[in-house]
Amino acid sequence: MQPFLTTVLSGQTPLHPCGETTGLQWQWRDEGILHLEPKHRVQQALVLSCGIHGNETAPVEIVAQLVDKLLQGALALEVRLLVITGNPAALRAGKRYKEYDINRMFSGRWQRFQDCAEARRAWQLEQAVERFFMAGEAGESRWHLDLHTAIRGSWHPRFGVLPFTTRPWPEDFMHWLAAAGMEALVFHRAPAGTFAHFSSDKLAAASCTLELGKALPFGENDLSQFQATEQALVALLTQGTLPEVTQAPLRYRVAQQLTRESERFVLHMSADTLNFTAFPQGTLLAEEGDKQYFVRQAREYVLFPNPNVAPGLRAGLMLVEDNSHNSSLGML
Ligand SMILES: [Zn+2]
Incomplete structure (x- = not known):
């Protein structure tokens, strides 16, 4: 397959929609949705999504580089992985969204919107994630990291937003967020129409929306600010050693x-x-x-x-x- 980002931005289906390397098999599930699976059994399933907002390009660049390394065999995959670029049409347009914000449409809220490409995409993403997690073996740990950048600057350049849930947060998940350089964690106190809330609520995944810096066009991102995050992603994909936690994230909850x-x-x-x-x-x-x-x-x-x-x-x-x-x- 040509570089992942090239494929996504072309809007074309790859010539060969599936293939394998020595360590993994991959399959192009749908536009911007790639399933990668090691040839041996693993304990962890990960949905790694980016580009839910089309102008938030830094995470798309990070994820695309990781996918290319996995497909080239430069990284050894040790989790079942579903990579999602959320809104390819908006990515190509360099816009947050075309008609409606997809990240307000999940958990079936897309049905309240008039029929449009983004409502269909939200439904398609829900199905892709459900199918992916349900295909795993019992006891497999389910994580969903939805990578974004914020519209504006922030006192905390990297932070996580955690959906409302009554389940306790797994310790290894919280540790990963700290190792990934999240300076703050925000806990929701009510359901929302976000992708992370959907996977947490409907599929019992440990889910987080990661906000990595400020939205900038392709090529203008300074990816060095996200080094810890990238290292932590590599460690998660390869089940390697996480970067050391230098600072425990501050915690906030939504008041209103x-x-x-x-x-x-x-x-x-x-x-x-x-x-x-x-x-x-x-x-x-x-x-x-x-x-x-x-x-x-x-x-x-x-x-x-x-x-x-x-x-x-x-x-x-x-x-x-x-x-x-x-x-x-x-x-x-
Ligand atoms: Zn966003």
Whole structure:
């Protein structure tokens, strides 16, 4: 197969949609969806997705390089792996999405949207992930890492957003996130339409949305900022040694969501407000007609502020620090 990224961006199906190397078999499942499987039995299944938002190119470059190394035999695969480029049409257009944001459409929410390419893609991705995990043997550990970059700058350049779940988080998963250089972990307290929530909720995977730096066009990414993340991915794929954890990630949980219901919604933050900027109690954050959003806790931190979303969608999350469970470095 030609380089993975070339294939994805071409929009073509590879001439030979399956093949093998000495160590693995691979199969092109659908546009931008590649299944790789070692020839021997393994204990771990991993869904590695990127490009759910088409303008978030750094993770696509990282994942594409890893796929090429696996197919060239430069890395020995030790997990069952499903690689997904989420929205190839948006990637080719260099846009976050074409009509609708796919990462609000999962867990069947695509049915609420009018029939469009992105609704069909969300459904297709759900099926691909379900089929992949269900094909594994009982007891196989299921992980899903959904790689993104944030729209704006951030006080924490690398962080993870964990979907709401009542299951305990596996220790090896949390350790991996720390080793991958996540400076912060944000815990959701309610279901959402994200890809990570879908795989966690419907397929009991340990799932995380990873935010790696700021969205930039192909070729402009400084991948050196993501060295620890890349090393941790290599270690996961090859079941090798993880990079050392240099800093335990700070923990936050979602305290409230700012939702834009109509054209009247006004967000009282400047356009260059960084993610994790703190606001003191009583600050007016946003308003919409009679409804006003204030900081309720002593201090809340903003995440993903974006007043330009479609009505009914999230215009920002407010977080509080939640370091009650933070283990010391030695215990990670
Ligand atoms: Zn994204």
